[in-house]
Amino acid sequence: MVHTLEDVRREYDRLDALCGVDTSGVALKVSTRAAKRLGSCRCSPRRVESVTISDFVLAADDAVFYDTIRHEYAHALVKLRFPREKHGHDALWKAACREVGCAPERCCDPSVLPPVPARRQEAYHYRLRCLTCDASWNYKRRAKVIHLVESGRSRCCTCPHCKGRRFAVEHL
Numbered sequence: 001m002v003h004t005l006e007d008v009r010r011e012y013d014r015l016d017a018l019c020g021v022d023t024s025g026v027a028l029k030v031s032t033r034a035a036k037r038l039g040s041c042r043c044s045p046r047r048v049e050s051v052t053i054s055d056f057v058l059a060a061d062d063a064v065f066y067d068t069i070r071h072e073y074a075h076a077l078v079k080l081r082f083p084r085e086k087h088g089h090d091a092l093w094k095a096a097c098r099e100v101g102c103a104p105e106r107c108c109d110p111s112v113l114p115p116v117p118a119r120r121q122e123a124y125h126y127r128l129r130c131l132t133c134d135a136s137w138n139y140k141r142r143a144k145v146i147h148l149v150e151s152g153r154s155r156c157c158t159c160p161h162c163k164g165r166r167f168a169v170e171h172l
Contacts, residue, residue, distance in 0.1 A: 003058045005030065008051075008069050015073050015100050021080045023048070023073070030055050038068040038108055041075035046083045048076045056113075064112050070102035124172050132164030138172075 027050040034054040042049045074096040094104035124138040
C-alpha cells in the first residue's frame with residue numbers, strides 16, 4: 001500500500017486529539033534524497049518547523065509507516081510541550097513514544113531500509129587533501145570547507161590529524 005502525506009496528517013490529527021496538542025502548523029514534507037534515515041523532525045529553538053518522511057516509508061508496510069510517523073510525532077510532541085528545551089532521544093521522548101504508540105528506540109531495524117537506489121548513489125565530486133600529512137576526505141557536494149579552500153581561505157580550517165592548515169581541492 002502506498003501512503004500519502006494526507007495519511008500522515010490524518011494520523012497526526014488523531015494523535016493531536018489524543019495528546020492535547022496542535023501540530024496543524026507543522027509542515028509535512030517528503031524527502032526523495034534520504035538514503036539512511038526514515039524521517040526527521042526539524043525544530044527551531046522554540047517551535048517545530050517541519051517533519052520530513054523519506055519517500056520509501058510512504059511505500060513501506062503499515063507497521064514501518066506508522067512507527068516512523070509516530071516516532072517523528074513524538075519529537076514534535078516533546079518540543080510542543082517543552083518549547084525551550086532540547087530532548088533528542090532521552091527519557092522524556094521515550095515516554096512520548098509510549099504515549100503515541102511507537103517503539104521508543106532511536107534507530108530503526110536496518111532490515112526495513114531498502115537497498116539504496118541508483119539515483120541516491122551519488123558520486124563523489126570533490127576530494128579535500130591536507131598538504132601537510134596527505135590525509136584526504138571525499139565530498140559529494142560543495143561543502144563550506146571546499147568553498148573556503150577554493151577561495152584561498154584555507155587558514156580557517158584545521159586538519160584533525162596533524163593540525164595543518166594547508167589544503168588542496170581535487171575535482172573528481
